[in-house]
Amino acid sequence: MTVGFILLSVIIAFSHALCPNGWRHFQDSCFLTKQETLNWNDAQHACQGINARLAEVQTHAKVEFLRNMLSKEDGDWWIGAKDDVTEGQWRWASGELFDYTDWAPNEPNNDHDQDCLQMFKTDQYHWDDDRCDVAKHFICEKGFNSTLPVIG
Ligand SMILES: [Ca+2]
Numbered sequence: 001m002t003v004g005f006i007l008l009s010v011i012i013a014f015s016h017a018l019c020p021n022g023w024r025h026f027q028d029s030c031f032l033t034k035q036e037t038l039n040w041n042d043a044q045h046a047c048q049g050i051n052a053r054l055a056e057v058q059t060h061a062k063v064e065f066l067r068n069m070l071s072k073e074d075g076d077w078w079i080g081a082k083d084d085v086t087e088g089q090w091r092w093a094s095g096e097l098f099d100y101t102d103w104a105p106n107e108p109n110n111d112h113d114q115d116c117l118q119m120f121k122t123d124q125y126h127w128d129d130d131r132c133d134v135a136k137h138f139i140c141e142k143g144f145n146s147t148l149p150v151i152g
């Protein structure tokens, strides 16, 4: 093996361990704030279109990272959970039931059948359930060590 080949291998390995341009790295994830506004389903499809998914944040540390990230933004933000199958039984889109939660006071209230999870500006970006057909900004997430192609 030549030195050049080893160097190239190291560069390739390293480049796969970075978040794409514009994404923020935290722990084992890369996060992207999308300013366009879509309903929850279209937002999930938009994330999937860039080899990601709506953010699924299952720890206090990740939730606080996102809240801090949004403190420089405006509006409300979809993330990746619903209770549309069984009312009150919240699941991340990947299938996991909620463990850690960060609900705003008096939420979730299911007002007029709210089945999708947003980070709610009015309550300092704590969690709120809202109607899935409302258009909002959204946060995509992909794995930091993802083997999926890096989108530049
Ligand atoms: Ca419902």
Ligand SMILES: [Ca+2]
Binding pocket: 083, 084, 087, 088, 110, 113, 114, 115, 116, 129
């Ligand atoms: Ca609900």
Ligand SMILES: [Ca+2]
Binding pocket: 107, 108, 109, 110, 111, 114, 128, 129, 130
């Ligand atoms: Ca609500």
